Amino acid sequence: MTKAKASPKKAGPVDDHFLDAAARLFRQKGFEATTVRDIARAAGVLPGSLHYRYPTKADLLLALMKRGVEADLGCLRAAISGVREPVERLRLALRARLRFLLSRDAPQVVLYDWRSLKGRAREEMIRYRDQYEAFWKGLLYEAAGSGWLRPDIDLRLLRLLVFGAINGAALWYSRGGPRTPDEIADAFWGLIAYGVLDEARRPHDVDTALRALSAMEVGVGDG
Amino acid sequence: MTKAKASPKKAGPVDDHFLDAAARLFRQKGFEATTVRDIARAAGVLPGSLHYRYPTKADLLLALMKRGVEADLGCLRAAISGVREPVERLRLALRARLRFLLSRDAPQVVLYDWRSLKGRAREEMIRYRDQYEAFWKGLLYEAAGSGWLRPDIDLRLLRLLVFGAINGAALWYSRGGPRTPDEIADAFWGLIAYGVLDEARRPHDVDTALRALSAMEVGVGDG
DNA sequence: GATTTGGTTGGGCGGCCGGCCAACCGACGC
DNA sequence: GCGTCGGTTGGCCGGCCGCCCAACCAAATC
Numbered sequence: 001m002t003k004a005k006a007s008p009k010k011a012g013p014v015d016d017h018f019l020d021a022a023a024r025l026f027r028q029k030g031f032e033a034t035t036v037r038d039i040a041r042a043a044g045v046l047p048g049s050l051h052y053r054y055p056t057k058a059d060l061l062l063a064l065m066k067r068g069v070e071a072d073l074g075c076l077r078a079a080i081s082g083v084r085e086p087v088e089r090l091r092l093a094l095r096a097r098l099r100f101l102l103s104r105d106a107p108q109v110v111l112y113d114w115r116s117l118k119g120r121a122r123e124e125m126i127r128y129r130d131q132y133e134a135f136w137k138g139l140l141y142e143a144a145g146s147g148w149l150r151p152d153i154d155l156r157l158l159r160l161l162v163f164g165a166i167n168g169a170a171l172w173y174s175r176g177g178p179r180t181p182d183e184i185a186d187a188f189w190g191l192i193a194y195g196v197l198d199e200a201r202r203p204h205d206v207d208t209a210l211r212a213l214s215a216m217e218v219g220v221g222d223g
Numbered sequence: 224m225t226k227a228k229a230s231p232k233k234a235g236p237v238d239d240h241f242l243d244a245a246a247r248l249f250r251q252k253g254f255e256a257t258t259v260r261d262i263a264r265a266a267g268v269l270p271g272s273l274h275y276r277y278p279t280k281a282d283l284l285l286a287l288m289k290r291g292v293e294a295d296l297g298c299l300r301a302a303i304s305g306v307r308e309p310v311e312r313l314r315l316a317l318r319a320r321l322r323f324l325l326s327r328d329a330p331q332v333v334l335y336d337w338r339s340l341k342g343r344a345r346e347e348m349i350r351y352r353d354q355y356e357a358f359w360k361g362l363l364y365e366a367a368g369s370g371w372l373r374p375d376i377d378l379r380l381l382r383l384l385v386f387g388a389i390n391g392a393a394l395w396y397s398r399g400g401p402r403t404p405d406e407i408a409d410a411f412w413g414l415i416a417y418g419v420l421d422e423a424r425r426p427h428d429v430d431t432a433l434r435a436l437s438a439m440e441v442g443v444g445d446g
Numbered sequence: 447g448a449t450t451t452g453g454t455t456g457g458g459c460g461g462c463c464g465g466c467c468a469a470c471c472g473a474c475g476c
Numbered sequence: 477g478c479g480t481c482g483g484t485t486g487g488c489c490g491g492c493c494g495c496c497c498a499a500c501c502a503a504a505t506c
Contacts, residue, residue, distance in 0.1 A: 028338075030255055030338050030339070032253055033255045037494095046456060046457095048454065048495095051497095052453065055495085056495075116253070149419050149420065150419060150420070153419055157402075157407070160392070160395060161388045161414055161415075164389070164391025165384045165388045165391075168386065168390060168391060171387075172383060179380075184380070187377065188380070191381060191415065192415060192418065192419055193419055193420045194418040195417045195418025196372050196415055196418075197371060197372065197417060198373050198374070258462080259465080260462090260463085268485095269485055270465090270485095270486085270487095271465095271466080271485060272483075272484050274464090274465065274466070275483065278465080279465075
C-alpha cells in the first residue's frame with residue numbers, strides 16, 4: 001500500500017475538474033471507449049496525476065456517478081421545497097430532472113454506462129439508485145393519495161413510463177431544438193395527465209376500457 | 224485486397240449464428256467491452272473465421288444492427304396488416320415493437336451501442352433509423368388524421384414520449400416480472416390515451432390548461 | 447533555509463487488443 | 477482419383493491499454 005486506501009478528505013475543486021472532464025468523455029464515447037490518457041489530456045494533466053486520486057478507471061466512474069446522483073437529488077429537493085400540492089410537486093420535479101439531465105454529463109453517464117460497473121462499485125450504485133427511485137415513488141404515492149389521480153393506476157408502470165420518456169430525451173434533445181427542457185417536461189406531463197384521445201370521441205364507456213386494462217393486473221395472458 | 228470487397232452472397236444461417244452470438248455479447252457487455260475473441264468463442268469458432276466474413280468488428284456491428292431494424296419493421300408490418308382502425312393499428316404496433324425489443328438482443332444493441340458507430344457505418348444506420356421513424360410518424364399521422372386524437376397534440380413529442388417509454392423497458396423488464404410485454408404495451412398506451420388525472424377532479428377548464436400547454440409551441444421561455 | 451507534505455511528472459511494464467494470413471481442410475464437379 | 481474452391485485454423489504482429497512508480501517540485505511549516 002503506497003498510499004492511504006481510503007483518503008479521509010472529501011472532494012475538492014480539483015476532483016470536480018477531473019470528474020467533469022471524465023464525464024464529458026464518458027458521455028460522448030462511453031466508458032469503455034475512453035482511455036485514461038484521454039481523460040488526463042482533457043483535464044490538462046498527465047495520466048499519473050489522475051492515478052494519484054483515482055487508482056483505477058472504475059473508481060473514477062463510480063465517484064462521478066455518485067456525485068451525479070447526489071447533485072440530481074439536490075436539484076429535485078430544491079425544486080419542490082415549499083410547494084405542497086402533490087401534482088404540482090410532481091410537475092416541478094419533472095422539470096428539474098429534465099433540466100439537470102440535459103445540462104450535465106454525469107446523469108447521462110449514469111444512465112448509459114451502467115453496464116461498465118462491476119462488483120462492489122455496482123452494488124454501491126444500486127443503493128444510490130434505490131434511494132433515487134424512492135424519492136420518485138414517494139412523489140407519486142403522495143399524488144395518488146391526494147386523490148388527483150385515477151384510483152386504478154399502477155404507480156410502478158406510471159413511474160417507468162414517465163422516467164423512460166424523460167430519460168429518452170437525453171438521446172434526442174439538442175440545444176438548438178424548438179423547445180426548452182422545461183417546455184418538454186411540461187408537454188410530456190400534459191400528455192400523460194390529460195391523455196391524447198379526443199374526449200368527444202372516446203369510447204362511450206371509458207370506465208369499461210380502463211377496467212379492462214387494469215384487470216390485467218392479475219395477469220391475463222395474451223394467448 | 225486478398226478477398227472480394229463486397230461479397231455478392233446475402234447472409235446465410237452461418238451469418239445468423241455469428242450475428243446472434245455477437246448481439247448477445249454486445250447487449251450484455253457493450254460493443255467496446257466485447258472482444259472479437261469473445262464473439263468467436265461464443266460462436267464456437269476461431270477468430271480468423273469471424274474475420275473471414277466480417278473483416279472488422281465494426282462491420283459485424285453494422286450488419287447486426289441492419290438486420291435488427293429490418294426484422295423489427297417486418298414484425299411491425301405483420302402486426303398491423305389487415306387492421307384499418309388507426310388507433311388500433313397504433314396499439315398493435317406498440318405491442319409488436321415491445322415484444323420484439325424484449326425478446327431479441329439486436330434491437331437493444333441498436334438502442335444502446337449507437338455511440339460506437341463511426342463514419343460511413345453511422346451514416347448508413349442513420350438512414351435505416353430515419354426509415355424506421357418514418358413508419359411511426361405515418362402511424363401517428365394516420366391516427367391524428369382520423370380525428371381520434373386531440374387536435375392540438377404535438378405528434379413529434381408524442382412519438383418521442385411513447386418511444387422513450389417503450390425503449391426504456393429494455394432497461395428494467397425482466398422475464399420473471401409481473402407482466403408480459405403485451406400487457407406492458409397496453410398499459411402504457413392506456414395511460415397515455417386516457418391520461419392519469421381523475422376526470423372528476425380535473426381543473427374546471429381543461430381546455431384552458433391544454434391551450435396553455437400547446438401555446439408553448441411558439442416558444443414561450445420559462446423565465 | 448532545511449524539512450515535511452501533498453501532488454505531479456513522464457516514462458515504462460506486462461498484457462491484451464483488433465486485424466492479418468499462410469497453411470490447411472473437406473465437399474463437390476469432373 | 478484429382479483439382480478447385482469456400483471456408484477454417486491457429487498463431488503472429490504492431491500498437492495501445494490500464495496501471496504503476498521513482499524522481500521531482502512547490503508551498504507550507506518550523
